[in-house]
Structure formats: C-alpha cells, structure tokens
Amino acid sequence: MSNAFLRKLSEFASLSDEDTALLQEACSEPVVVPARHDLIREGDKPGPIFVIMEGWACRYKLLPEGTRQITAFLMPGDCCDMHASVLSAMEHSIATITAARVATINHARMEELILTRPTLTRAFWWTQLVDEDTLRAWIVSMGRRDSLQRVAHLMCELYVRARNIGLTEDGRFEMPLTQAVLADALGLTSMHVNRVLRKLRLGGVMELTAGTLIIADICKLVSIAGFDDNYLHRRLRRAA
Amino acid sequence: MSNAFLRKLSEFASLSDEDTALLQEACSEPVVVPARHDLIREGDKPGPIFVIMEGWACRYKLLPEGTRQITAFLMPGDCCDMHASVLSAMEHSIATITAARVATINHARMEELILTRPTLTRAFWWTQLVDEDTLRAWIVSMGRRDSLQRVAHLMCELYVRARNIGLTEDGRFEMPLTQAVLADALGLTSMHVNRVLRKLRLGGVMELTAGTLIIADICKLVSIAGFDDNYLHRRLRRAA
DNA sequence: CGCGTTTTTGAAGCCCCTCAAGTGTAGTGG
DNA sequence: CCACTACACTTGAGGGGCTTCAAAAACGCG
Structure with a gap:
C-alpha cells in the first residue's frame, strides 16, 4: 500500500473497499512542495485539508522576538485542519521541513465523506484525538x-x-x-x-x-x- | 441565561429555540462534585461527556517521580471528551479544583445531537478547535x-x-x-x-x-x- | 484556639542560555 | 580540481533563571 494516509487510517479501522477507494481518490493528486515552504500562514483563512503523503512538515508559531516554537511534526499519513474551516483565521503556520508530496482535500469533499461514511468519520476522529493527546504529551514534556x-x-x-x-x-x-x-x-x-x-x-x-x-x-x-x-x-x- | 454551556456555545453560533431546548435538556441534571475529586482517571475507559456548569476543574497527568502537569483548566461552559469514546483508554485524568456542578451527557445522546443538529455540530467543532489552539498556545508559552x-x-x-x-x-x-x-x-x-x-x-x-x-x-x-x-x-x- | 494548608522569604546550586569561536561538510563556480 | 560560500555541527567559558532545601509567617476552618 503506497498511500501513507490509507496505511495510517487502516491501522485504526478496517476500511471497506469502497472507503479505501474514496480515500484513494480524494488524495490522488498530490503536489510536490519544496523544503522550508509554508503551506499556510498564521492569519490566513483556513484552506483545504492537507495530507502529507511523503516527507516531513511541522506546525509552528513565530514570536515577536523572532524565536520560533514548533508545536507538532507531521509525517506521511498525517493530515491537518480537518475542520479548521469553522474558524476565521489560522493561529499558526504549517511548513514543510523536507521536500514533500502533499495532497489537498477541499472541505466540501471532506464534509461529504464525513456525512456518508461512518467508518471514515470514526477514523478521522481517532486521528484528531491522537493529535490532541500528542499536544498534551508535549506540554507534559516541556513542563516536567x-x-x-x-x-x-x-x-x-x-x-x-x-x-x-x-x-x-x-x-x-x-x-x-x-x-x-x-x-x-x-x-x-x-x-x-x-x-x-x-x-x-x-x-x-x-x-x-x-x-x-x-x-x-x-x-x-x-x-x-x-x-x-x-x-x-x-x-x-x-x-x- | 443560567446555563454556562449554552452561554458559551451561543457565543459562536446563533442557536435555534429547538437547539437550545435540546441542549438545556441534555445537561439538565448536573451533579455536585466536591473539590479535588477525580472525574475520570488516566487508564480508565472513556466515560460520558462532562460539562462543567459551575466551578473549576483541570486535566492533568501524574509523572512517575510524583510531579504533576496540568494541561488545561476547565471553567463553566467547558466540556470534555466529546468523542473520547473512540479511544480505549484515557491518557490523562480530570479533576475538580473547587466544588463543581457537573453535567454528564452519554455518548449515544451526543451522537444523536451531532447527527441531527448541524448547527450544534458546528458549535461543538468550534469548542474542540479552540481547545486545540489553547493546547498549542500553552506549548508556545512553555517553550519560549x-x-x-x-x-x-x-x-x-x-x-x-x-x-x-x-x-x-x-x-x-x-x-x-x-x-x-x-x-x-x-x-x-x-x-x-x-x-x-x-x-x-x-x-x-x-x-x-x-x-x-x-x-x-x-x-x-x-x-x-x-x-x-x-x-x-x-x-x-x-x-x- | 489550634492545626493544616498556603504563602512568603532566604541561601545555595544546577541546568540551560548567551556569546563566541572553530570545525566539518555539501554545493557552486572558476 | 580546488577556492569559496553557506550551513550545520561542535565545543568552551561565563552568567542568569529557576530549582532545591529550609523555615517562618499568614491564612482559613473546625
């Protein structure tokens, strides 16, 4: 299975052939992005959902003094901003670290998947919750x-x-x-x-x-x- | 409006009378919990959704050396673990700080609301995303x-x-x-x-x-x- | 009033930062 | 093929921010 997104989701849920096909198609046109390139910047209106198919990326925030804090690393199979369209502006930036292949899924398409494919919806929830627990694990690390x-x-x-x-x-x-x-x-x-x-x-x-x-x-x-x-x-x- | 949960959600979305009534009813039977009392502990199977109606609580994690790291404060109107049922075990504990009135919503009821009330679903997403951005803001604080x-x-x-x-x-x-x-x-x-x-x-x-x-x-x-x-x-x- | 908890303050020390210089290592162009 | 450059890595010396250990004062509650 060459699709890292599928590989990751099927780790949690057993996807039907139809689910698999829908996902496969949804991220079938990845774009190659050079290293150290912003996918989206703090203050921007939320864009489409990004799925990292290959390479590394990170979420980060720049501080007034010029320092930077990375809040998450994104690896193949990771997706970002599943529901960010609800918000009016991004609170952080996302940038590639290496050159990367990145697929985009627009929100209408994602909403459709969520409304019609309960297994996928649960799998998306799982990734979201894992990401959240990872943020908390980072807080624990930094604090203690x-x-x-x-x-x-x-x-x-x-x-x-x-x-x-x-x-x-x-x-x-x-x-x-x-x-x-x-x-x-x-x-x-x-x-x-x-x-x-x-x-x-x-x-x-x-x-x-x-x-x-x-x-x-x-x-x-x-x-x-x-x-x-x-x-x-x-x-x-x-x-x- | 005495219901802190309603007050908070209506800050983001304009809820219809029906939405309001459904929410009102869903958390109509809050329980009084004494101060410094665990609502749920790390390792437990995820329980119902907790909604803090009054008082303060926090998410925290205990480390082997006996130190503690708090990862979030919960105030009236805040709810936790909207979709945690997807996971098999809690990765952190939640405890009251003061005495608190806490409502619980079981997952079946929540799922029903999410499937049938799109405005509420969006409002729930908003709270989730705000919580996530708050976690990231804490990481930035601790790091830089x-x-x-x-x-x-x-x-x-x-x-x-x-x-x-x-x-x-x-x-x-x-x-x-x-x-x-x-x-x-x-x-x-x-x-x-x-x-x-x-x-x-x-x-x-x-x-x-x-x-x-x-x-x-x-x-x-x-x-x-x-x-x-x-x-x-x-x-x-x-x-x- | 008495007792536990919380707050307050001090002294000493360590962890990590700042500043600074020097050493690879990969890529570029002559 | 080798200078030149840019960038990442490495190492050292000194300082400061926060911790640790310790103890006293203030508060709140029975």
Whole structure:
C-alpha cells in the first residue's frame, strides 16, 4: 500500500473497499512542495485539508522576538485542519521541513465523506484525538522533563510514529531534522540539543547522524524518557 | 441565561429555540462534585461527556517521580471528551479544583445531537478547535516564554475566558487557583510562582489574593505576556 | 484556639542560555 | 580540481533563571 494516509487510517479501522477507494481518490493528486515552504500562514483563512503523503512538515508559531516554537511534526499519513474551516483565521503556520508530496482535500469533499461514511468519520476522529493527546504529551514534556528526558521522549515518539507507517528498519529511521529544528520543538537552544545528543551518543543510547537516527539501546532510551506510547492510541502493537 | 454551556456555545453560533431546548435538556441534571475529586482517571475507559456548569476543574497527568502537569483548566461552559469514546483508554485524568456542578451527557445522546443538529455540530467543532489552539498556545508559552511572561499569559487567557462567560467585573474575577496549582500548570515551582506574583504586584500590574485576581493595568499585563486572544477564536469582542 | 494548608522569604546550586569561536561538510563556480 | 560560500555541527567559558532545601509567617476552618 503506497498511500501513507490509507496505511495510517487502516491501522485504526478496517476500511471497506469502497472507503479505501474514496480515500484513494480524494488524495490522488498530490503536489510536490519544496523544503522550508509554508503551506499556510498564521492569519490566513483556513484552506483545504492537507495530507502529507511523503516527507516531513511541522506546525509552528513565530514570536515577536523572532524565536520560533514548533508545536507538532507531521509525517506521511498525517493530515491537518480537518475542520479548521469553522474558524476565521489560522493561529499558526504549517511548513514543510523536507521536500514533500502533499495532497489537498477541499472541505466540501471532506464534509461529504464525513456525512456518508461512518467508518471514515470514526477514523478521522481517532486521528484528531491522537493529535490532541500528542499536544498534551508535549506540554507534559516541556513542563516536567529536563532536556535529556525531553530529547529522549521526542525521539521515542518519532520512532514509534515512523514505525507505525513502516518507515523504520531495525532500530533506525530517516529523521531529517536539524538540531536547530529539534531545539525549536523542544524549547531549547540548538547548542544545548547538541550537548544532549552527545551525551546520548556517548552513553551508547542513540546516535543521530546525517539525517538518520540509530537507536542503539531502545530500553535505555525509553527508560530515560519515561516513555509510554499509550497516547498514540495504537490498536496493534508490533515488535520493534 | 443560567446555563454556562449554552452561554458559551451561543457565543459562536446563533442557536435555534429547538437547539437550545435540546441542549438545556441534555445537561439538565448536573451533579455536585466536591473539590479535588477525580472525574475520570488516566487508564480508565472513556466515560460520558462532562460539562462543567459551575466551578473549576483541570486535566492533568501524574509523572512517575510524583510531579504533576496540568494541561488545561476547565471553567463553566467547558466540556470534555466529546468523542473520547473512540479511544480505549484515557491518557490523562480530570479533576475538580473547587466544588463543581457537573453535567454528564452519554455518548449515544451526543451522537444523536451531532447527527441531527448541524448547527450544534458546528458549535461543538468550534469548542474542540479552540481547545486545540489553547493546547498549542500553552506549548508556545512553555517553550519560549520565561516565567514572568508565562504567568502573565496564563492570567490573560483565564481573564478573557472568564469574561466570555460573564464571570468578570471591572478587571477582576474569582480565580480559586493556589500557587501550587498554577505552578503545576506553568511547569514551575510554587516558590517561583510566588516570586513572579510578587513582582507583578509590586509592578502595579495585577494582584492575586484570596482567590480573586485583580488586574490593575491590563495593558501592561498584555504587553508583558505578548498576549493575543486570537487563539480563543471569539466572534464577538465585547469591552471589558 | 489550634492545626493544616498556603504563602512568603532566604541561601545555595544546577541546568540551560548567551556569546563566541572553530570545525566539518555539501554545493557552486572558476 | 580546488577556492569559496553557506550551513550545520561542535565545543568552551561565563552568567542568569529557576530549582532545591529550609523555615517562618499568614491564612482559613473546625
């Protein structure tokens, strides 16, 4: 199954052939977007629903002082702003991190799917709730975990999410995030992220080089992070 | 209008008499819950939808080391877990802070409302999206604001939310949160929250005593916080 | 009035930031 | 093929913001 969106949704719900076909068709014309390109900006009127088919993106907000806070990473299969049309303006921006293939679904089409396909509606709700629990997990990390735990926790989250969509192999996966990007997500400076990564590397826990994360000791990593993947609400649990 | 839930929803949508009557009836039998009482605990199967009719509550998560992180405050009119039934287990707990009147709506009833009353459905979506943007605003605060800005920002948020449901009068409102509770929400210690509050008091910005917040200089407060209430997505803007 | 909770204040220390410089590494053009 | 540039990564020194530990004062409630 080459469609990451389908792969992700079918992780939660068993989709009928008709549901599958409808979804397939809805995001059949993805557009290639270059890296570091805004899909939508804070203040804009909500646009269509974006579905990331390939590549990485993030939600972020710029502060007056020029600093940036990333509030979510978007990976293949993730979709944004399912119902944002209800609001009059976006409160944050969404940008690609790498070059990406992005499908768009207009709101009329989405509304139609929601009204007529109860299984899809439930699956969409599930993604929404997982995203929400992920936001809460980030708040917990920022509020009550130190930098080492915080980095470890994010690495665990991204690893599990990558694994769920079949992007890992044998404790490693491609994670094209610079230390500056990680810092913007973790509420740290890139210099400090660098020091934390060194510590994890020297401790034989994990190594992040050239855009790939290699987890040497997943048990140590999970234990440092205090990671519990419940918040990602997976039905199936596969081995690492 | 004595029903805080109705008051809040009608802020976004103009509800028909029938919608109003249905909502009124759905939460017509609130229960009084004592202070510091869990409504639902992490790990529990999702229960009914809770609607806070009176009093304060919060979502929180306990960490292994015994620390606590609050991820949201719930005020009159706020409802939780609209669609949580989709999930198999709660990822966080919800507890009252003060004594509270809490209505419950079972999921079958809610589903019926959503299927038959499009105006209500849109209004529910709006509350959901506001909650989500609030989570993101908290992440931004924790990641990129220092303690003074963070406290100021939270006070702004709570003041605007209280004002929206008619709980303020002339720059003041009842905010029954201890410094320890604020600390658990802000990712600080109660000692440091105390020092920040003193600074704001001595600066003639605001004063928090005996469970009421008195804002002396709203402009200063907003400017310290870098507060912008867009994320609460209000349609109407009333004067303070 | 007495007791638990909350608030307040102080002193010492650590975690992470700021500022600063230097080291790769990939891409470009001569 | 090598200078040149841009960007990401790396490392160090010093400082500040928030924590930890500790204890006293104030408050609220039976």
